[in-house]
Amino acid sequence: MTHEQYDLVIIGAGPGGSRAALDAAAAGMRTALVEKADAGGTCLNWGCIPTKFLLGGTAAVPLLQIQKKYKAAGGDVHLSLAALHQRKDRFIKGTRQNLVKQLTQAGVNFITGAASFAGPRTVVVEKEDGSSLLEFENLILAAGSEPASFPGLIPDGNCVLHSSHILQLETPPQSLIIVGGGAIGLEMGDLFARFGTQITIVEALPHLVPAEDGDIADALTKALKREGWTVHTGRRVRSLVTDEEGALLTFEDGTAIRADKALMAAGRSPATAALHPEKAGIMTDGRGWISTDNFLQAAENIYAVGDVNGRTLLAHAAEHQARYVVSRLRGLTAAEYPAPVMPSCVYGHMEVMRTGATAKELTAQGISVSVSRAPLASNAIAQSCGATQGFVKAVWAAGNGTPELRGIAATGHGVSHLVGLATVMVQQRWRRENIHDIIYAHPTLDEALEAALSAPLENA
Structure with a gap:
């Protein structure tokens, strides 16, 4: 068994682990990144990217079907799922290789193997060519999650x-x-x-x-x-x-x-059982999610980011948490991990977008809430696509004098494209007088966001 020492060991090479490794190496930390399967984690290999690649490759189909109903198009479109998989697989393979190259060039020691804790400051990695004992000054757990199963509902890989x-x-x-x-x-x-x-x-x-x-x-x-x-x-x-x-x-x-x-x-389950976190003094809840404090710390010198801590199971949440932890390790911040405005999307022909709080969440906190909304049917871009179902909804909380924006949600074709601007608005807690501080290009779907913010306030 080889014995190696590092300033930082990271378990899991998904979005959170890879981001932490690149940031730490850039700061001069001797860094090891351990991954039991493929670089990129679930997001790149089995989640976000492959699903969006397949959805993107077939995105024209529902729009053409709408035009067919309007008698503006005819004929049939023949899709090949096998061909889409081949294109998707080539892209993922290339992206994975580029990620490993980027990590290696940054000075990260990328190790393929199954990691488990041997003690409070040591990790054993089982590799094809033997095992290694990694001693660390600090460690970041970014092991991610895996598909959940329940009694009587266990996937068998057949049907x-x-x-x-x-x-x-x-x-x-x-x-x-x-x-x-x-x-x-x-x-x-x-x-x-x-x-x-x-x-x-x-x-x-x-x-x-x-x-x-x-x-x-x-x-x-x-x-x-x-x-x-x-x-x-x-x-x-x-x-x-x-x-x-x-x-x-x-x-x-x-x-x-x-x-x-x-x-x-x-749902998803944490990928923690094989890590034996108890050997490092790490606490988990009944399902195996890593318990963390307000600094994302799970035990002395050990932090947990991304899915594994159960806070927010989104790739961009993992990256945000990873950046914070490395900044903390570098002494750049002593503050608690902030509660950022978290954007999320469900993709497809009929999408869902949300950033910030829902009216129900704010009401449960005892906050007085109003809402305003606008239908996509009144938006020129939605009309041009024939995809007019859905709406944009803004959630306002009572503020000092005028309501402040606390959440935006939408459903309909293409509404995921609103998420960046919407997140900035909610993060800055815009008030009604801020709505026209910017210009909304015409014709765009952004105008549905403007219309929702400008609409009369209603009781939630």
Whole structure:
């Protein structure tokens, strides 16, 4: 067993771990980055990037179908899922290679192997050619998460799939059951619907996208039903199994539905069990998420960023946290980790965008709330695409004299493109008098944002 010493060891080469490694190496820290699988983590290899690559490659289909309804287009579009996979795989392979090259050129020791704690200041890495003991001054855990499973709902890779399995399908199924109405389920449903797959989506909570505004969820659900989706909300699943006819889902009330394939998209679990965090004095909750304090610290000289700490399971959240931790290690900040305005999007033909708080969240905090909104039907760009379903909604909190902007949400075609400007507005807590401090180009979807902010205030 080799024995090496580092200023900083990082476990996990996803967005958070890679960002931390590059920042630390640039600051002159002797840095090791350990990854058990592929550089880039879930986001690059099995999540954000491959799903968006497939959605992007088929994005024209729903727009052409709209034009067909208007009798402005005719004929059929023939998609090849296998060919899209080949193009996607080439892109991911090249990006992965470039990331490793960038890390190596920055001076990071990139180690492929499975890491686990041996003590409060040591990590053992099992590699193909043996094992190494890494001694560290500081460590960042960025091990990420993996698809969750539950008793009776365990993906088998046959007809019951998790999110990584379904990205390997080269032939679209005729029918697909999706368990979980969050981003993964909705994006995969949107993708396969473009290939003609009949989609049934099941969500145990009262509405799809459970973390989002109820009005947003209602509009999204109505749009999906109009497009032929079968939507079950507020229904719990007893079991989901493969049998001789495909995937069989049984609800708790005993009723059952079938499809060729099924996707388990009901959340993520922390990738922590194999790390043996207890050997380093790291506390976890009942599911294995790493417990951290207000400085993202999990134990003495050990920090946790990204999915693994369970705060916000988004790639850009992991990067933001990683930058903060390295700045803290460099002595550039002694402040607690801030609570940034966190943008999020669900992609597809009918998208969801949110940044900041919902009206329900603010009301629960005892804050007086008003809202304003504008339909996409009045926006020229939405009209030109024939994609007029949805709206933009602004959430205002009572301020000193005039309300201040605390959240913006939207659903509809292309609304993810509003997220950058919307995040700046919410981060700066714009007031009504700030709305026209900037010019909104015409014609753009940004004008729907302007219209929502300028609309009359309503009670939440």
